[in-house]
Amino acid sequence: xxxxxxxxxxxxxxxxxxxxxxxxxxxxxxxxxxxxxxxxxxxxxxxxxxxxxxxxxxxxxxxxxxxxxxxxxxxxxxxxxxxxxxxxxxxxxxxxxxxxxxxxxxxxxxxxxxxxxx
Numbered sequence: 001x002x003x004x005x006x007x008x009x010x011x012x013x014x015x016x017x018x019x020x021x022x023x024x025x026x027x028x029x030x031x032x033x034x035x036x037x038x039x040x041x042x043x044x045x046x047x048x049x050x051x052x053x054x055x056x057x058x059x060x061x062x063x064x065x066x067x068x069x070x071x072x073x074x075x076x077x078x079x080x081x082x083x084x085x086x087x088x089x090x091x092x093x094x095x096x097x098x099x100x101x102x103x104x105x106x107x108x109x110x111x112x113x114x115x116x117x118x
Contacts, residue, residue: 001024001030001033001072002021002022002023002024002033002034002037002066002070002071002072003021003022003023003024003071003072003073003074003079004019004020004021004022004058004063004066004067004071004072004073004074005019005020005022005073005074005075005076005079006019006073006075006076007019007060007063015059016059016060017060018057018058018059018060018063019057019058019060019063020053020055020056020057020058020076021034021037021038021041021043021055021056021057021058021062021066021071022034022053022054022055022074022079023054023055025083026054026083031054034054034056035048037066037069037070037071038056040069041058041062041065041066041069042062043056043058043062053080053083
């Protein structure tokens with residue numbers, strides 16, 4: 001599942017109000033899903049922001065498109081609380097796998113996909 005938080009004004013960002021496209025958790029499978037979803041929105045992997053809270057920034061129009069394509073709206077504070085309480089095994093640095101193109105097909109369990117593609 002891919003999530004979007006609420007629109008906010010973030011300082012001097014030139015595109016007006018924006019939000020974040022977020023993974024459900026920080027597991028390799030969720031991050032792969034996030035990257036695939038971002039590519040389907042026309043985002044570049046270079047725009048991915050790894051780190052403690054891996055995400056892509058979205059404009060208001062891209063947020064609307066993401067929701068139409070299945071992203072789930074979430075309150076930012078609720079999302080952060082949930083991640084902080086998650087087991088360490090679902091956390092990562094949020095880096096982009098070097099072989100990830102967003103066009104991979106997979107079958108089996110999520111861990112099978114993660115093991116073979118990440």
